[in-house]
Amino acid sequence: MDLHQLYVFTKVVEHKSFSKAAEDIFLSQSTVSSHIHSLEKTLNVNLFDRVGREIVLTPHGERLYQWALKILFLKEQALLDLNQGMTELRGMIRMSASSVPGQYLVPKMVKRYREKFPKATFHINQSSSKFVAEQVLNGSVDIGILGEKYENDKLHFIPLLKEKLVLVTSNQVPMMEKMTIKTITKYPFIMRNSASGTNAAIERVLKRNKIQKEDMNIIAYTDSVQSIIQFVMQDIGISIISEVAAREYAKHNSIKIYELNDFTEERYFYLVYNQNRTLSMIAKLFIDEAAKLI
Incomplete structure (x- = not known):
């Protein structure tokens, strides 16, 4: 052989x-x-x-x-x-990433990793956090980058970056200085789809404050953070999204960012892999280096 x-x-x-x-x-x-x-x-x-x-x-x-x-x-x-042959290591890393890390973290991680291992190639797809975890579990990808942790003995999660969720509005929406999760229920709201890590975090806060989804004025659900930002910029509704995603748009005065006083939910972006699978050396080295690549 x-x-x-x-x-x-x-x-x-x-x-x-x-x-x-x-x-x-x-x-x-x-x-x-x-x-x-x-x-x-x-x-x-x-x-x-x-x-x-x-x-x-x-x-x-x-x-x-x-x-x-x-x-x-x-x-x-x-x-x-x-x-x-350190730099001669070559191979493909199959990765799945949820929307925010896929757009804002993964490109930087790939660039920095290829500076060390220039013959590494990547096959990357983007989906919800829940589906990312499922793909890692069933072996269709080597590594996942996602914003929610799912309990499973086979999955090992490595925290990469701590972040928080923020309220985003268009520049036309007049907001009070102190916004709470309860005060936003009267505004048209754009919600992430249920399989996303952001949605899971919002639902936890709603439950803690005894607010039903039916109490909110939800006008649209979407998988895409970019779509949410466009909805917000067009003054169609407000939303709660990752600060990592919102920061760049706020810096260019395209949207406004607010912190919700009772929204103390902090979360991590994680790298996840299946402990029961044998990964290639190029993928294992990426896992070992991941926290330094952010």
């Missing part, structure tokens, strides 16, 4: 495509196919089922993928131990 064949195999699994894997590792598609065929012949098992134009891992393929990650990880550890 050849290490390079295992490496090619992992790339086909990650890309779910022979052609995309070939493009990623600068080989021809026929060479990739030949490596997989040789691996299947050596092991005397089928690693992929061809279903129409798609390829699907067989049970043998799923088991080999976990072993391949462990074997390649040991190889990379050996290189590091011998102080060789």
Whole structure:
């Protein structure tokens, strides 16, 4: 069993495509196919089922993928131990991020990480905090960056940045000096969708103050922080969002920021990974460096 064949195999699994894997590792598609065929012949098992134009891992393929990650990880550890090829480490990190960290933290983290490991590549998707945690749990991504913690024995959360939520309004809305969670119920409100970390924090504060969602004048729900800011700028409603997201717009006088006197909810942005999965060295090093990349 050849290490390079295992490496090619992992790339086909990650890309779910022979052609995309070939493009990623600068080989021809026929060479990739030949490596997989040789691996299947050596092991005397089928690693992929061809279903129409798609390829699907067989049970043998799923088991080999976990072993391949462990074997390649040991190889990379050996290189590091011998102080060789630190900057030569290459590979793809599959990441999912919720909207605020995805827009305001991840780009900076990727830039700083690639300054140290220039051959690292990233596949990043953006979704709600809840879905980010689910993707990490089911193994479809290596790492998640999100704004809410979900209890699960398999998930390990690393705090990256402490932040708070703030009230945002257009420049046209007259506000009192002391705003409370109760006083905002009379204003049209733009709410984040229920799977977001921001929504979970708002709901906790509402519950603590014995306010039902039905008591609020909610006129729209959205997944996007950018959409919320546009709603607010157009004076369609007010909202509660991450200070990290609001700060830049307030600095340019596009919106106003207020602190709610009884809204003491503070939260963290976290990195999350599945403790039961074997990650590549390039992904493990990102986890180790993450707090320094903010």
